[in-house]
Amino acid sequence: MEQRLSFVTLAVADLERTRRFYVDGLGWTPVVDVPGEVVMIQVGPHLVLSLWDERQFAAEVGPVQRGGVPPVTLAHNVADRADVDRVLDTARRAGADPVSDAVEREWGGYTGYFADPDGFRWEIAWNPGPIGQLVLP
Structure with a gap:
């Protein structure tokens, strides 16, 4: 396996609020923007930050647990x-x-x-x- 990270995916509770923060507030430009599902932003030459609606995330990856500071x-x-x-x-x-x-x-x-x-x-x-x-x- 190559030593490389391609995506960082964050499961978000309110995708529209998160979109407003990253896109409108920080001024970042999405490369993929699917309302109610996902916003993807290229943050490096070969790296994408994926902001994924929590329900969509849980359906594919598994249950999301909230509470406290995420350990990352x-x-x-x-x-x-x-x-x-x-x-x-x-x-x-x-x-x-x-x-x-x-x-x-x-x-x-x-x-x-x-x-x-x-x-x-x-x-x-x-x-x-x-x-x-x-x-x-």
């Missing part, structure tokens, strides 16, 4: 420190829950978090090290 984070790395605050501000204006303001991290970076309408945590990060450069376009 999604990360959006930026090229400089100031971009972290700018992206966090954009997300908050779009209606994101401001989980934590950006802070200097012990490893030398600067990161903060927001939650999307379903509680999925997004880390906005500036990482000045080699791994940070690896993930930037």
Whole structure:
């Protein structure tokens, strides 16, 4: 098996609310938009974020359990420190829950978090090290 991730799929409780957040609020462009079913957004050269209606998800994948913080984070790395605050501000204006303001991290970076309408945590990060450069376009 190749070392590759192609899709990240999030089961969402209210697809239209989630669409408004990502498309209208964050300004992302869908490549597939099927009302009541799924919104797919290309987020990298070979990577798609799939926002799938929870009922449709459960019919194929199995029951969805809600409650607490999902045990996963999604990360959006930026090229400089100031971009972290700018992206966090954009997300908050779009209606994101401001989980934590950006802070200097012990490893030398600067990161903060927001939650999307379903509680999925997004880390906005500036990482000045080699791994940070690896993930930037």
